[in-house]
Amino acid sequence: MLELSNLSVSEGRAEHLFDVTVGFRKGRLTTLLGRTGAGKTTMMRAIAGLAETDGGRIALDGKDWSRLAPWQRPVAMVTQQFINYPHLSVLDNVAFPLVRRNVLQDKAREAARDMLGRVGLGTMIDRRPSQLSGGQQQRVAIARALVKKAPVVLLDEPFVNLDYKLREGLREELVDLLKAERETIVIYASTDPREALQMGDDVILMAEGRAIQSGEPQNVYARPGTTRAAEVVSDPPINLIGMEVSGGQLRLDRLADLPARALGRDLPAGRYTLGLRAHSIRQGGDLSARVSLTEVSGSETVTHLQAAGQALVMLERTVTNHALGTTIALSLDLGEALVFDAQGRLIEKEPVHG
């Protein structure tokens, strides 16, 4: 297991890390999910030894890495920008890390050839990276990262610079490639919640330089610990509505008053934040909202609305194009709603007794 304990990084680029403690398990793909600037790249660079840490510890199976220079760490990395050695052929590019380890050139080339076959570049081994397309260049980078069988493999949004269909395909290929690596710790950074949830065996949510939650995708999605975590993990965005509970009524800020039983659980009087996922807002009801943008993605429609000064997001599983500026009637379904306390922490639903 790779453990980061109280890791802080404060110099360098805009990103920083503050007191991060996380663990990465062997044989699992852990995705780091967070917006740009959340600290994902900084964390990876710290693990690789490319960023100086200001405190804290990085250890693999208990062995402290603080004294190890980047070239001494058993880490492989694939970056966002396509980085390959321009003066070497594709084959030598992939053989390079093995040759550096004093593996005989023939054996290294053989292993490289094998790996390139697995990423589908068997016919391109004699070309130079500059002669390959973006997707192919990243495949070379991935082959090179995997060929040396490093215990830790870091992938920093490797497909973000490729067009979206290629990205989809490469993601699948990557997961298939990694299935065979039982002992490897794979860390994959992403800004796309759907990608992170889909790919990861474990997910770590990051925001403002901190790791705010970690766990299996289903758990993290169903029970985000804070409103911030809920924001990071939801796509389409989650609706966070201020709520006042008093006298058997739920007063949703400026939006609606609902009977307390609509929530399906008892809450003591007080101030809360209601987390409503986009599919919990439906057309037809008492709430009136103005359309600010309709986003169509083939089979679903995500509509951004303004209601009483509050921005709302609605997901419909049909293709409807609500015209800009029109007013539509909505209703809110609190059945799957999340409730956060005044400090933004999740209040778990009590298990049903009896």
Add this chain to the structure above:
Amino acid sequence: MRTFYLALKYLAVLLWSAFVIFPFLWMISTSFKTANAVTAGAKWLPWLQFEPSLAGWRSLFGGVGGINILKPYANSAIVTLSGSAIALVLGTLAAYGLSRFTFKAGPLRNADITFFFISQRIMPPIVLAIPFFLMLRFLGLLDTLPGLILIYVAMLMPIAVWVMVDFFNSVPRGLDEMAWMDGCTPVTTFLRVILPNALPGLVVAAMFCLIFGWNDFFFAFTMTFTEVQLLPVSLVALNSSVTPWWSLSAAAIVSVAPLAVLAFVVERFLSRGGLAGAVR
């Protein structure tokens, strides 16, 4: 209409080429003339307007009233090549350091240190004449090849640093980091990853060093006397009361030839491009 503009463009290029090449053609033609041909008005075409003669050329190889150019030629070659080579090696190493690592000397940073290197070339050489002379004398290296090579290294290294720092700065740092991830120490990174990709820059730096070194007259003149003679200095001896234009022309051609060949060879290499596509 388009063909008219095209013709105009070609004409302009032709005129300019003629303007540039003419002195060289004149020089070549003059080197085959004798005294009479030169003084009796402008004559351009051999055999048609004058009798070609090898007198000018022979004077370079121990002929009448001439010199023997072979030894100075060899000396120039040795000094220029060695000086350039050493300057290139040291300069490239310095440039890599300045490009990749952060240095602080009081309030001075990398950019200042780089400028310090380059500023050496701003001074007129004459300012350095006396200090260099005294230093070489102290070391007992006056009028020797090693002494001259030392001077050339000092004068050529700034050029190497100047070209290579710029070049290394354009090589993305991501490449170094990738090499580190693959197990290269900084030294191995430099030798196996950065340097192979720095070939265009090295070629340019080498070109500049060779040109400046080969053409240098001042230091060759002031630091050598009898034991060692370099080409530019040796040509001075060709002069006499009657300026031997034919010998001088031949000498000029012989001096320029290596650089011309070099430029021709290098130009084709350079045009094949450099680091395109390393990091997109």
Add this chain to the structure above:
Amino acid sequence: MAEIILENLAHAYAPGAPYALKPLHMTWRNGGTYALLGPSGCGKSTMLNIISGLLRPSEGRVLFDGQDVTALDTGKRNIAQVFQVPVIYKSMTVGENLGFPLVCRGASPQKIKARVETVAERLGLTQWLKRPANALTADMKQLVSLGRGLVREDVAAILLDEPLTVIDPQLKFDLRRILKEINEEFRVTMVLVTHDQTEALTFAEEIVVMNHGEVVQMGSPTELFERPATEHVGWFIGSPAMNFLPAVRDSDRIVVPGTALSVTVPAALPDGELKIGFRPEHATLAHSGGDLEGTVGRIWFEGVDEVVGIDQGAHRVKVRVSGTSPARTGATVAVSVPGDRLCVFVNGKRLPSD
């Protein structure tokens, strides 16, 4: 505001070279929004550059409101183009940047001031007018690029070449909204080039799907989704792609062997490779019954949905399920697809259904 006609347009970069843009004929109405959608290298940027005048087509004509502009320089066509990378004049302030096109055309200072203020207010740039343009973030710089196009009241069309590529995902929404609002308000013909289908589907009334220099289909988002003209469109639009299963003719029906998926044979059936396709969103899962039975091979958890991969023999079919899939990995499951959602493809082209 102009109607744009591309008349028998084609482009090859050198005489005798293969077409970068295959011959096409297209009319874009005044004030409409269009998107050119396709993978990298499909020819969409070539087409855009021909419309803007940066590239002269080797064949065909471009007409603005009936006028032949093929030989006209970009400047004379009154086109505003926003590129992938924000193009701003670094030495000027935001206000000067916005006013620049008018300055070049010799407009009076009062007019310039008025237009700049109007456009800046529309784009939310008013408080930045006096600041150096270089100080802005990438997304604001794109707004400046866009604004420069809008200050000219007679702008024929705004062409956008993957303008949101450098923008952070969370800011993309704001920019998309502004683009839509601008289009509604100014009624300028807008053409967007992108490889992101959501962007295309959200933005455009009609989408031109391109592949390998060819226009594959032009239609509304719904048309493309429900009635793709070719397998490529079915694959490219939608995430995940359409499911394609090899089919054969069986007397009066076209069937997928081993399943109950079948379609009546249309009147004129050409010879060729037959496939039946259906969208993952149109299929439903049940424990038994249904048109196709298989085992659940893999489930992709995407938060609000799950995508279930079902294996039947050599085929892998994907079905999108809201919430949680009823069948888990390894279970046998039955897939049902309504008959009207099945598409028949012959040699890659869809047969129109009756």
